[in-house]
Amino acid sequence: MEQLKLAARNARKKTIVPVKQVRIGEGFVVIAGPCSVESEEQMLITARMVKEAGADMLRGGAFKPRTSPYAFQGLGLEGLKILEKAGRETGLPVVTEVVDPRDVTWVCEFADVLQIGTRNMQNFALLKEVGKANKPVLLKRGMYSSLKEWLYSIEYILNAGNPHVILCERGIRTFETYTRNTLDISAVPAMKELTHLPIIVDPSHATGRVSMIESMSLAAVSAGADGLLVEVHFKPEIALSDKDQQLNPRQFKQMMWKLRKLVQFHQQLAKQKSPRGET
Amino acid sequence: MNLEEIHKLLRKIDYRLIKLLDERMELLLKLTRLQQENQAASDVNGFQDAEKYSQGLIRPEFYRRLYREILTESKKLLDRDFKLIAFQGEHGAYSEVAARVWDESLIPIPCTEFTEIFEEVEAGVFDYGIVPVENNTGGQVNQVNQLVLGTSLHVIGAVELHIHHCLLAPKGTDYRELHSVYSHTQALEQCRQFLARNKLQPVPYYDTAGAARMIAENTPPSAAAIASKLAAELYNLEIIKENIEDFPHNITRFLIFARQPRNEPGEKCSIVFSTEHKAGTLFRVLEVFARRGINLTRIESMPNLRGSFAFFLDFEGDQNDRPVKEALQEVQKLTTDFRMLGCYNEKRGQ
Structure with a gap:
């Protein structure tokens, strides 16, 4: 992969992506929030709850790339305004998806990180546009994409001038139908070998099942991920999209407690010497 | 003209009626101060003239009734000791x-x-x-x-x-279609980086609120204004983005x-x-x-x-x-x- 001039790890130092007070690539960063911004009330209540539970950043979709044109498409500009307000109130930086190249500069005015969704991983016009933006980009893996294709998409953004890219493994399509996707947890150490960029895991889209999110999140910590992108809704049962995969605040809080313990364990482990003869 | 366009025009006319009544009331307040006594009733004549140039569907009787209403309300307002x-x-x-x-x-x-x-x-x-x-x-x-x-x-x-500047446009405007932004030169200058980032063309206008009013009343295509949040309320404009000033301490x-x-x-x-x-x-x-x-x-x-x-x-x-x-x-x-x-x-x- 000698053509990956900018994305390849080579001798480069690990990239740390600064987002306001948060530094992605250092420690374990949790980005939480609803799938879609549905109303000011829903977003603000959820934002306060995830902050209280220890989240570092907020997520929420204003533009929703839905499979059906008749499904809820997001609040658009109104959603961006609500997100910005939630970010200001909680002090948490905000991540939101951008789907249209014409929206890129506008989304930059309201959000702190631009997300490229799985369906747009190879939307090269969009990649070039966010490559020109003055905000970091969270690039999700395409649901049918190989790591190599993902690497070239990263290269597009870096090549357009934006050095701040965060990767997100969100599951890929396999023959399995029980889960929404199959979480490719091996993509975490693989991308760490191949690139210098931080990588986080989205257990919500990977499984599509609330019951599996906690264990997959813990797996992400152990696999060496730099963080998590997880869907939390103050009342998942009334959510306008992805209601089966959004944690409620109680579940999120519980998961955060375990995550923190596991992160501490791994930090201690890293300080200790392995027993002789084993590595 | 389709249904939507007619509705739009009707809303515009209602907006103008209200703004004109406000303006009329303000002029009356000024008039009474200049005359030093309450002679607001003397402008009834103007209303009677109006009957002559009214035409078409509405009966003069309606105008008289409407004017009486306006006058009664005006008198009520004038009786209050406004500062x-x-x-x-x-x-x-x-x-x-x-x-x-x-x-x-x-x-x-x-x-x-x-x-x-x-x-x-x-x-x-x-x-x-x-x-x-x-x-x-x-x-x-x-x-x-x-x-x-x-x-x-x-x-x-x-x-x-x-001072917090807002980017304002008529409700329902697609922000992606915006091209030019009207405002006072000082406001345009204070939002220079914002305009450049979003490839918006600054157009100098005599006043921030005047620009907001012009945008609301004339709805020039692909145009927005920079003005206060108050202007957004008064002219029924949508706030596309708040706090667009380049430097927060203004x-x-x-x-x-x-x-x-x-x-x-x-x-x-x-x-x-x-x-x-x-x-x-x-x-x-x-x-x-x-x-x-x-x-x-x-x-x-x-x-x-x-x-x-x-x-x-x-x-x-x-x-x-x-x-x-x-x-x-x-x-x-x-x-x-x-x-x-x-x-x-x-x-x-x-």
């Missing part, structure tokens, strides 16, 4: 925002020119006038300071307004003038004076304040009409505090054309 505060610009101007911060019970009346404000407060048409004197990024408002030099009015209050200071000085204790004083054209004269004035530990908050020089310089000085304290009193007595001896502009309280607002 009027004049500001420069259109409704929704930052000066009006500042006037509302100062005292929400006052009725803000727009004026075209700063001179109009001073003249008409002096003449008793308005009870108060509010004018911007300085902005931390744009500097002094020279035109206003010149007028302050020549006025007999007294400063009775001040407002420090944190503060304008306003002074409120009246015919009579304030008699209650205040926290700040403003004076103006000239000094002889000799070395150290201004220094000796400043020394008077320094010796007594009085904190100066503004010092500004301004050429006056006699070819020398006037100095504006603001400082903290009440005019009846002993150190302030002594300082003022001393300063009067050291200066020429000394005038106490006022002792007042200062409010802060967004």
